[in-house]
Amino acid sequence: MRNRLIGLASAVSLLAISACSPEAGPVAPTGGTNPLIRDAFTADPAPLVVGNTVYLYTTHDLAEGDVLYAMNDWLVYSSQDLRNWEAHGPVMSESDFSWAEANNSAWAAEAIEKDGKFYLYAPVKHKEPDRGFAIGVGVSDSPTGPFVDARGSALITNSMTTVGRDYDQDIDPTVFIDDDGSPWLMWGHFTCFLVKLKPNMTELDGEIMTIELPDFTEGPWLFKRGDIYYLAYASIDEIEGGNERIAYATAPAVTGPWTYWGLITGETRNSYTIHPGIIEFKDQWYFFYHDALLDIGDLEGADGRRAVAAEYLEFNDDGTIVPVEQTDVGISAPPP
Numbered sequence: 285m286r287n288r289l290i291g292l293a294s295a296v297s298l299l300a301i302s303a304c305s306p307e308a309g310p311v312a313p314t315g316g317t318n319p320l321i322r323d324a325f326t327a328d329p330a331p332l333v334v335g336n337t338v339y340l341y342t343t344h345d346l347a348e349g350d351v352l353y354a355m356n357d358w359l360v361y362s363s364q365d366l367r368n369w370e371a372h373g374p375v376m377s378e379s380d381f382s383w384a385e386a387n388n389s390a391w392a393a394e395a396i397e398k399d400g401k402f403y404l405y406a407p408v409k410h411k412e413p414d415r416g417f418a419i420g421v422g423v424s425d426s427p428t429g430p431f432v433d434a435r436g437s438a439l440i441t442n443s444m445t446t447v448g449r450d451y452d453q454d455i456d457p458t459v460f461i462d463d464d465g466s467p468w469l470m471w472g473h474f475t476c477f478l479v480k481l482k483p484n485m486t487e488l489d490g491e492i493m494t495i496e497l498p499d500f501t502e503g504p505w506l507f508k509r510g511d512i513y514y515l516a517y518a519s520i521d522e523i524e525g526g527n528e529r530i531a532y533a534t535a536p537a538v539t540g541p542w543t544y545w546g547l548i549t550g551e552t553r554n555s556y557t558i559h560p561g562i563i564e565f566k567d568q569w570y571f572f573y574h575d576a577l578l579d580i581g582d583l584e585g586a587d588g589r590r591a592v593a594a595e596y597l598e599f600n601d602d603g604t605i606v607p608v609e610q611t612d613v614g615i616s617a618p619p620p
């Protein structure tokens with residue numbers, strides 16, 4: 285996020301927010317057309333496959349008027365066909381982290397299952413003295429929560445990442461378990477960080493590394509297909525600027541070396557940000573993202589009122605990704 289956007293977000297975060305809180309239960313069926321989720325303004329999709337169900341974790345935009353962000357909790361939806369979704373309501377709130385400032389900081393999170401438990405890695409603003417975004421871990425026995433603070437303290441704090449930007453660089457965690465069972469956490473904002481986690485998922489197991497990637501901005505998403513490790517991320521062209529697009533790189537191991545391949549998709553509609561979430565489900569790959577085309581009641585889509593969407597994701601024989609076109613049809617039509 286650009287500095288001026290962060291400034292705006294902080295300045296408005298004390299506003300009382302009331303709009304668009306979703307009820308638990310089935311949401312209006314979309315048949316897979318975009319936006320996929322329409323009962324609330326949602327962003328930063330983090331899909332998780334558990335058996336024959338996809339749990340879709342999202343951030344939750346409550347901004348009104350010209351407010352940029354008002355995000356206080358994380359939502360989850362579930363579906364067995366990606367066309368009919370059930371809302372389970374908020375799974376965790378920023379105020380569940382006692383060390384957090386709890387002030388418009390429930391930004392992009394990701395969940396994973398390990399040994400029958402579910403872990404939610406979530407960025408929130410830390411209280412003094414270690415001010416700045418930090419990353420906490422929630423734990424639950426169920427993918428639909430509720431998640432509770434697994435540590436009672438932040439896993440990653442601003443003072444642990446001294447390279448790059450101050451204050452807002454420890455955001456957008458992606459968590460990945462490698463074939464040997466090792467969990468890895470990646471995150472960052474203009475600097476991409478990587479660290480191994482201990483098997484308990486709540487402690488670091490080594491030094492924090494940095495990964496060099498062209499135009500890395502935020503929103504990393506790690507996954508593996510066959511022998512290839514993939515890293516999708518939001519990028520802004522260093523020379524031309526503009527809005528975020530989704531780029532990707534591949535590697536023979538999670539630690540790299542990473543080879544940059546270009547864009548998966550370009551700027552999204554009506555939103556400065558875009559954020560990837562990629563899964564394979566029932567032998568088909570999917571690309572989740574957000575745009576800002578949804579209107580709910582009197583509120584129109586905007587940078588602070590985004591909406592989660594999805595498209596099919598296809599790979600070439602050499603493992604490179606076929607560029608994704610952002611559509612209204614989404615996954616309602618059969619895959620190409």
Ligand code: FUB
Nearest residue numbers: 391392456502503557559
């Ligand atoms: O939703 C708040 C922030 O905007 C996320 O953390 C970024 O990825 C961007 O989508």
